[in-house]
Amino acid sequence: MEKSILITGAARSGKSALAERLALRPLGRAVYVATAEAWDDEMRDRIAAHQARRGAEWDNRHAPRDLVDMLIETDGDAPRLVDCLTLWLTNLMLGDADWRSEGERLAAALMHQKAPVIFVTNEVGAGIVPENRLAREFRDAAGWLNQTVAQACDTVILCVAGYPVRVKPNDFDF
Template sequence: MGKSILITGGARSGKSLLAERLTLELGRPAIYIATAEAHDAEMEARIAAHVSRRGPEWRTVTAPLDLVGALEESDGQGPRLVDCLTLWLSNLMHAEIDWPDAGDALATTLSAQTSPVVIVTNEVGGGIVPENALARRFRDAAGAINQRIAAAADEVHLCVAGYPMRVK
């Protein structure tokens, strides 16, 4: 069975760099499963910076909604890095897809993988309570899905100011 690692932390905490390093330590070449979509120039620039930083030892698969399918299709082809669970959740909520069921399906899929999977997610519960209902629903959903995937993962790491701490 493949190892699964969840990496969480705040914005710009070093999550992605840690995830890239751990994924490459698990084998090469690696597969980067991107959940982000470029809907504007700023996001296009962010994605381009990530791609150029990773370099040629990575193959990129875009899966804004069908993360389970992307994991199933790529299993057996080397370690995979999913970046990020929070954007995937946002995509699901925007598309009005049942995110609790999708999260359960992801947890089940993780346990069946033969190749390693590293997943990046944002810790969104450390700030103030959002002022609007949509933001509160998203914060609550992110907390729930992070807990579900953390329970299914073999390891969980928290990044703070560029320093990771293993919590599971």
């Protein structure tokens, strides 16, 4: 298994299910690092649906803001699945944290991890330009974060309608 994988795609594209299969493949067990905060009933339902898919083979952790520290704490032999970077970014932005510094810190931390790490993230900039400032700032920040983490990862996969498309490594020389 590659040491670090970024899986990106649209909402409901199959990213999380793919990431879960990949994380369990080497040992039959993995660490699930959830970044979501349950702010309302709809989000609680989404979290419950994700949890219902997972069984005893998962060591579930919660890191809504301190993701780098959680990766350091859980580094061992089992793969870690981080779901998802865009929710982590949301938490950082709403908490007035220096999200850019945290993103750089995350990318740098990947070089020192022993166990594999799989990140799930969303492609949010493929549609129209958002009408409000916060949404535009989030779209731009997510694009920057995805590029920063993708550059640090060994493999990048785009998930489309449940099917993975390998983006990195590629055969192109630009």
